[in-house]
Amino acid sequence: MKQFLKQEVLREIPPVNMLLDLAEVKNLIEVYGRDFIVENVRLIIGDFRKNIKLMSREEITYYIIKKLNEYIDEYKRHGLKKVINATGVVLHTNLGRAPLPNSAIELIKEVSEGYSNLEFDLGAGGRGSRYSHIEPIIKKITGAESAMVVNNNAAAVFLCLNTLANAKEVIISRGQQVEIGGSFRIPDIIARSYARMVEVGTTNKTKLSDYSNAITEETSVLLKVHTSNYKITGFTQDVPLEELVSLGRKCNLIVIEDLGSGSLYDLSLIGLPYEPTVQDSIRNGADIVTFSGDKLLGGPQAGIIAGKKDLIDKIKKNPLTRMLRCDKLTIAALTAVLELYMDLDKAAHKVPALRMMALTEEELIYKANDLKELISKSLKDKCIVEVIDDLDEVGGGSLPSVTLNGKAIALEAVSMGVNTLQEKLRGAEIPIICRINKGKIILNLRTIKDKDFHVIVETLLGILGEDI
Structure with a gap:
C-alpha cells in the first residue's frame, strides 16, 4: 500500500472515546466494566495498525466492534459455566462430577444471599462450630460416634494420618497404593502427612499375617484403601476389614x-453390583472411615471423616484442620443431600447421581424417542437422527468394571463434518459435551436432563438450520 493511502486509512480509525459512546459498546461496558472494554478496544486498534487494510471509517468501526465481540466470546469461554453432559458418564470428573439435587441448590441460595449461623450457636447466643450443622446427620446415617468434613477426601486421609500417625508407621497393602485424579498417590499423601509408610503383601495378594508380621512399636495405623477406581481380578487375596x-x-x-467413592446406599437395590457402604465399615469396627462427598454419595466436593469420637476430637484440634475446612456453601449443599439419605427410597429418586444410575431401559427409550422427535421436527432434512443402543459409565473413579446399558441419539449433519459439528456444540453458549463414534455425534440420554432437550435442539438449529 502506498504511504499516502496508509496515512489516509490511519486517519479513518475512530477515536476510542467515540467507540465507547456507541450503544453496543455501552452495553458491553455495563456488563464487563469500562477498563476491560477500553483495554480490548486499544488492543484491537493496535493490531489493526500493524496489519492495516484499506477501509472506510464505517468499515473500520464495524471491524473493531466485531473483533471486540469475538474477544469477549473467547473470554466467556474460559469462565465456569453450565454445560450439558451428553457423554453418558454420570460422575464425569472433568464436568464437575455429581449434579446437586434441587434441595441443595435452594439451601445454597438461602444461606449465601445473606448471613447465616455458620459459626454461631443460636441457643447459647455465642460462637459455635461449623461442624455442628452436619455432624449429627452423618452420625445418624452412618452409626458413627462423631464426624467432620474437610474440602476433599485426599485432605481427609492426609489430616487423619497427620493427626494420628505423625512420625509413626502406617501399614498398607501394596495392592492398595492407588493413584487418584491428577496423579496424586496414596504413598505421596502418607509421606506428606509425616507418617512412615510400611507396605506389605504383594500387588495381588495380601494376608493378615503380612500385617501382623510388620507391626512394631512404631506402628500407629493399619490403613485399608478401597480400590474404588480399579479392580484386580484372578489370583487375588485381600484382608477383610473385620479381620484387620x-x-x-x-x-x-x-x-x-x-x-474413596463413599456410598451410603446399597447400589444392588438399583441393579448395580454391591459396593461397600460407609455404614458397613462403621458396623464392622473401623475406627475412622473417610469418603468423598461428590462421588457415589451424589453431593458437593468434600471429604467426610466418620468414626470414634476421641479420635475425631483430636483431628478437629489439628491446626491444619482450619486450612482444609469447608465453607458455608459446601456445608449447606452436603447437609441437604444427606437429609435425603434419611429416607433411602427418597434418596434413590431425589439424588440425581443415583437417579441417573437407576434409569431403566424403558425410561431411556422414552427419553431418546422424545429427543429424536424434537430434533427431527426442528432440523427436518438438515440431519439424520436415529436412536441406538450404547454403554454408559458411572465414572468419577467409581465402579470401574461396571457398564450401564444405555440409549443414545446418533446424529449426522448433512452439510457439516462431524468434527466441526462437535467443536461448534462445544463452543455454544451452553456447551454440549458429546462423543463421536463411527462418523456420528453421539448424545447419551442417561446424563441429559429432560429440561435441556430444548437447549440441544435450539443449539443444533443455530448451527445447522439458518436457512430452514
Whole structure:
C-alpha cells in the first residue's frame, strides 16, 4: 500500500472515546466494566495498525466492534459455566462430577444471599462450630460416634494420618497404593502427612499375617484403601476389614478405612453390583472411615471423616484442620443431600447421581424417542437422527468394571463434518459435551436432563438450520 493511502486509512480509525459512546459498546461496558472494554478496544486498534487494510471509517468501526465481540466470546469461554453432559458418564470428573439435587441448590441460595449461623450457636447466643450443622446427620446415617468434613477426601486421609500417625508407621497393602485424579498417590499423601509408610503383601495378594508380621512399636495405623477406581481380578487375596479390626484391637492400633467413592446406599437395590457402604465399615469396627462427598454419595466436593469420637476430637484440634475446612456453601449443599439419605427410597429418586444410575431401559427409550422427535421436527432434512443402543459409565473413579446399558441419539449433519459439528456444540453458549463414534455425534440420554432437550435442539438449529 502506498504511504499516502496508509496515512489516509490511519486517519479513518475512530477515536476510542467515540467507540465507547456507541450503544453496543455501552452495553458491553455495563456488563464487563469500562477498563476491560477500553483495554480490548486499544488492543484491537493496535493490531489493526500493524496489519492495516484499506477501509472506510464505517468499515473500520464495524471491524473493531466485531473483533471486540469475538474477544469477549473467547473470554466467556474460559469462565465456569453450565454445560450439558451428553457423554453418558454420570460422575464425569472433568464436568464437575455429581449434579446437586434441587434441595441443595435452594439451601445454597438461602444461606449465601445473606448471613447465616455458620459459626454461631443460636441457643447459647455465642460462637459455635461449623461442624455442628452436619455432624449429627452423618452420625445418624452412618452409626458413627462423631464426624467432620474437610474440602476433599485426599485432605481427609492426609489430616487423619497427620493427626494420628505423625512420625509413626502406617501399614498398607501394596495392592492398595492407588493413584487418584491428577496423579496424586496414596504413598505421596502418607509421606506428606509425616507418617512412615510400611507396605506389605504383594500387588495381588495380601494376608493378615503380612500385617501382623510388620507391626512394631512404631506402628500407629493399619490403613485399608478401597480400590474404588480399579479392580484386580484372578489370583487375588485381600484382608477383610473385620479381620484387620481384630488385629488392630489386639495390638492397640488404629484402623482407618479410606472408602474413596463413599456410598451410603446399597447400589444392588438399583441393579448395580454391591459396593461397600460407609455404614458397613462403621458396623464392622473401623475406627475412622473417610469418603468423598461428590462421588457415589451424589453431593458437593468434600471429604467426610466418620468414626470414634476421641479420635475425631483430636483431628478437629489439628491446626491444619482450619486450612482444609469447608465453607458455608459446601456445608449447606452436603447437609441437604444427606437429609435425603434419611429416607433411602427418597434418596434413590431425589439424588440425581443415583437417579441417573437407576434409569431403566424403558425410561431411556422414552427419553431418546422424545429427543429424536424434537430434533427431527426442528432440523427436518438438515440431519439424520436415529436412536441406538450404547454403554454408559458411572465414572468419577467409581465402579470401574461396571457398564450401564444405555440409549443414545446418533446424529449426522448433512452439510457439516462431524468434527466441526462437535467443536461448534462445544463452543455454544451452553456447551454440549458429546462423543463421536463411527462418523456420528453421539448424545447419551442417561446424563441429559429432560429440561435441556430444548437447549440441544435450539443449539443444533443455530448451527445447522439458518436457512430452514
